Amino acid sequence: MSVREVRVALGARAYPIRIGGGLLAAGDWAAEIRGRHVLVISDANVAPLYLARVEAALAGHTLGRLILPPGEREKTLQRFAQALEALAELRASRDATVVALGGGVVGDLAGFAAACWMRGIAFVQLPTTLLAMVDSSVGGKTAVDLPQGKNLVGAFHQPSAVIADTDTLATLPPRELRAGLAEVVKYGAIGDAAFFAWLEANVDALLSREPAAIAHAVETSCRHKAGVVARDETEQGERALLNFGHTFGHALETDGEYGSLLHGEAVAIGMLLAARLSAALGLAPPQDAERLQRLLVRFGLPAVMPAGHDPAQLLHLMRLDKKSVSGALRLILWHGIGDARIVAGVADDAVLDVLSR
Template identity: 65%
Template sequence: MTEAHPSARSVAVGGDRPYAITIGPGLLDDGALLAAPVRGNAAMIVSDRNVAPLYAQRVADALRAARPGLHVHTHVLPAGEAAKTLAHFTEVVNALADARLRRDATLFALGGGVIGDLAGFAAACWMRGIDCVQLPTTLLAMVDSSVGGKTAVDLPQGKNLVGAFHPPRAVIADTGALRTLPARELRAGLAEVVKYGALGDAAFLDWLDDNADALLAMDDAALAEAIARSCAHKAAIVERDPFEHGERALLNLGHTFGHAIETEQGYDGLNHGEAVAVGMVLAARLSEALGFAKTEDGDRLRALLQRFGLPVALPPGLDPGRLVAHMRLDKKAQAGGLRFVVWDGIGRARVLADVPESAVIEVLRAG
């Protein structure tokens, strides 16, 4: 809750560097909320070419109104995963240097997960780390990438290979920004929301079933509830395992399959959330094949994803052998064999190492 937005929700993330996630409509105009984490007298908004024309000026105006004298710079990057490169990272740190931003400056990452990851990484590196406030504008970024402090850019050799853990100073999620989000991107975010239910909270899956229509119609209250519950789930895991030495890996449910699909399609087919949706169904099927989970649980997950308009089967033409080859190279795979998040049914996931390739190929063939 904030003074200007009494309906806003708040989720606390604990650990060594605690911060708050504030969720609600209209927050990008809430200058007091935006300026609260700012320590020095300079800030830079980093955004992309789709998001900046919609929201960057509003954020800058709100910040200046709340903190007269604050120098607010803006840097705009191309949109999309293809921009998450070391070259654009260099562009951002050069912009920070040109603007002479110092250690007490604040970087605002205004956009989806691509901007959050790239700008967050620039904040982690500039002057060995300046404050970053995440202003996620996609559902995926609101429920996943803006929370937990993982930042990165991609290399030609693979996704997210260069990065740092750099928790934000604050996360401010304006659900109103989702109104301009393409429908396909909203659905991609819903895949990650479903993931939290599949991972640890069967009651949340029931709630999603009951509220699917409201979510698809972008009802503010339903969206805020889904985002707050998802963030609370992620926050609890990240607090216990900030550097992904154990439990945090569960958040990758569906991702081993999903990343392989994205890589094989050259990031030009299913988007991340869609690939994760297919990946979760395949992970459920793998769990069944290995004798851990019941078919009904996989069917239930599949039906809910389908209700959100997400793909639930492998796109045609993908070769199982090539997908497994990508999985071997995935940085989440460890020496010694393929590693998957499997489940013993809804709400009970675990990491399984050394999964036999033959079982994975079988699931992909049935795909």
């Protein structure tokens, strides 16, 4: 498969997103490493599969490694401190690089450590999940979670490069693949009705991991995100649209103590809640919410909230979300497929009604 490239246009901080099969083994990405010291951060699921080839590509550098337990529950201040200690043990200098090998948890935590070590060093994203390839590895959002909320402690810190080796998706568990597809659907839902229709026509090809379909989905998603990030790097306006479904979804993840739902599953439910709220407010036709639900269900994603969530508690958690302003909800809703909007001042009763259905 040929290598596809998308550039994130941020002036002197511009960087490439390379998409294709066999990229980790080819090792060309190691040219992005500037200095001598490199810390590779991965997790116990990914490291046995890909760490050896990554370290082989980095031959000649002074290497350190930090292997974390897998899962969102590990994206904590304590694991962040471990990453900083690993950099200290490596005697990492200002021209050191952190390499994030794994999914969104590893990428977020590794990027945050890179942002903070000596006030900011380089890092390279090597995403191995679909969700990380199309979302979390691109755009420079780095963070860890608190018990009170997701991604509350972090920094904007752009990577030097994103290397999306689509061959790694062959070892991705089916549930993780489906979770990543939720973020792919999001790009069609918020601003590309034609891509949404393409997804409807290619459900089977994507679920069977057909290489051309996967590459097209990743490239299209990355092009959308790269464009938004270039125009609004620190989320002062348009970039907030990328959070469609996330205010609801993050509340569900936090309320479930980061253990019951994968991020993409929570986002799928959150997008449906946002679409239903949009319909209830008269902003969008109800049939668009139904069309979104049909697509998510075909991808094997949840369409209803798990039992046990209290609507009032979810609303409380939504107020702590980073997209709220002075405690007032600022939600990403839509006028229909391909037309998301930022909406402030939504009444609590309307939100609670949707959460209670």
